[in-house]
Amino acid sequence: MNNNFVFEPNLDAKTIHIVREFNAPIEKVWRAWTEPGLIEKWIAPKPWIAQTKIMNFTVGGIWLYAMVSPEGQKHWSRFEFTAIENGSSFSSTNMFSDEDGNTAAGAPKSYTETKFTAIEGNRTKVDVLKTFTDAATIKMFAERGFKEGTIMGYNQLDELLASESN
Amino acid sequence: MDIRRDIYQAIADPTRRAILTLLTISALTPNAIAAHFGSSRQAVSKHIQILAECGAVDQDQRGREIYYKLNIDKMKEIDHWMEAFRKLWEIRFDQLDNLLNDI
Numbered sequence: 001m002n003n004n005f006v007f008e009p010n011l012d013a014k015t016i017h018i019v020r021e022f023n024a025p026i027e028k029v030w031r032a033w034t035e036p037g038l039i040e041k042w043i044a045p046k047p048w049i050a051q052t053k054i055m056n057f058t059v060g061g062i063w064l065y066a067m068v069s070p071e072g073q074k075h076w077s078r079f080e081f082t083a084i085e086n087g088s089s090f091s092s093t094n095m096f097s098d099e100d101g102n103t104a105a106g107a108p109k110s111y112t113e114t115k116f117t118a119i120e121g122n123r124t125k126v127d128v129l130k131t132f133t134d135a136a137t138i139k140m141f142a143e144r145g146f147k148e149g150t151i152m153g154y155n156q157l158d159e160l161l162a163s164e165s166n
Numbered sequence: 167m168d169i170r171r172d173i174y175q176a177i178a179d180p181t182r183r184a185i186l187t188l189l190t191i192s193a194l195t196p197n198a199i200a201a202h203f204g205s206s207r208q209a210v211s212k213h214i215q216i217l218a219e220c221g222a223v224d225q226d227q228r229g230r231e232i233y234y235k236l237n238i239d240k241m242k243e244i245d246h247w248m249e250a251f252r253k254l255w256e257i258r259f260d261q262l263d264n265l266l267n268d269i
Contacts, residue, residue: 007252022259024266024267041261041265045254
């Protein structure tokens with residue numbers, strides 16, 4: 001099935017626009033993006049896992065969570081919710097932090113606006129617009145993804161090697 | 167003072183991005199680059215200097231003239247990071263597809 005995945009960086013606007021369709025009703029997709037027990041199940045690329053310390057899904061509330069590497073190394077992030085339209089959209093300010101949610105002065109920041117739309121066939125379109133304070137910030141966030149993605153790649157290689165030796 | 171710069175400083179400024187776009191077509195002298203912009207020759211020189219410090223452009227001496235050309239490998243670094251970020255989101259969404267089947 002075509003999920004109509006879009007990943008569109010715009011360096012002039014310092015934005016990344018991400019769109020994806022899911023084969024599930026909007027209520028379910030909304031829950032998967034806003035309930036910590038569910039977000040944790042998809043946000044971390046395996047074998048990394050996500051662990052929530054605080055989730056207060058209200059305007060002004062935060063989601064403090066760690067991406068945990070297979071070696072137990074924790075990378076903390078803090079999302080602060082700036083707007084919530086229940087069942088249809090939410091916005092947040094995202095920063096890297098320590099385990100208590102403290103952020104360094106001048107630390108890279110991104111703003112995320114996530115919108116949910118019910119589409120034909122009981123499916124849902126999610127539209128994510130990320131805005132970065134500067135181009136270097138995009139690198140910081142991408143770098144994090146790169147690290148996690150690389151480890152995932154190694155893991156897949158291990159699996160492949162294991163199956164080859166059987 | 168540490169003057170080492172990274173490629174993201176090259177693209178952080180709209181004039182520098184415009185210079186890089188110009189150079190994708192051909193190598194140019196500083197005068198030819200400046201002719202494309204309303205800003206002063208000095209201002210454009212400063213941008214070219216930053217681009218050179220970032221490794222985004224290389225100098226090419228041709229007779230008496232210095233031409234600036236794009237350093238394609240350096241520019242690919244940006245694509246590289248962006249591709250990694252894109253990949254991360256693809257992986258997340260595939261995992262989310264599976265989760266949505268289960269809840």
